[in-house]
Amino acid sequence: YIHIFLGILIYANHLSAQTSDTIWHDQCGINVDKSNSHYYRITHYDSTSSQYNVTEYYFSGETQMTGTFTIRDSSIRNGLFVNYYENGIKQSEVVFQEGEVIKSSEWKKNGKLKVEKVPARFPGGKQKLNEFIAKNTVYPDKALLNEMDGIVTVYFRINSKGKVRH
Numbered sequence: 001y002i003h004i005f006l007g008i009l010i011y012a013n014h015l016s017a018q019t020s021d022t023i024w025h026d027q028c029g030i031n032v033d034k035s036n037s038h039y040y041r042i043t044h045y046d047s048t049s050s051q052y053n054v055t056e057y058y059f060s061g062e063t064q065m066t067g068t069f070t071i072r073d074s075s076i077r078n079g080l081f082v083n084y085y086e087n088g089i090k091q092s093e094v095v096f097q098e099g100e101v102i103k104s105s106e107w108k109k110n111g112k113l114k115v116e117k118v119p120a121r122f123p124g125g126k127q128k129l130n131e132f133i134a135k136n137t138v139y140p141d142k143a144l145l146n147e148m149d150g151i152v153t154v155y156f157r158i159n160s161k162g163k164v165r166h
Helices: 001-018 125-136 142-144
Strands: 019-025 039-046 051-057 064-068 079-084 090-097 102-108 113-117
Touching: none
Parallel strands: none
Antiparallel strands: 019 039, 039 051, 051 064, 064 079, 079 090, 090 102, 102 113
């Protein structure tokens, strides 16, 4: 009997670890009531992983998007996101790591691969980039003496070999 009781307890805990919400959105992704919506989203919170698993649906019932968020308001994407055309064919796949795009692929409506992209990343990620910038920033003596500050905007391109182009 103790095994049955433990099994029921574990199963009940698993059920309580997940909750669902259905949210209706307009074409811009703004929450609206069902009568004004363009699509709907079902969100499952999994407390064991502390992630929000999301599936969006067209009104036809076909899946529009699947993905995982680390925050309920959908501001930080994490893991694989797949978008579908209304006919069910895959439109795109994007892999995120804490909101940052790691890789993306797009398909045409006929299912043929259109483009695959891997964004340029600083070795070691954003943290190492910030450290590099802090270490290599040169503050002009005149600005330092006059307690001047401001914003510096830098534009550059990185070629396919990882070298900076001006």
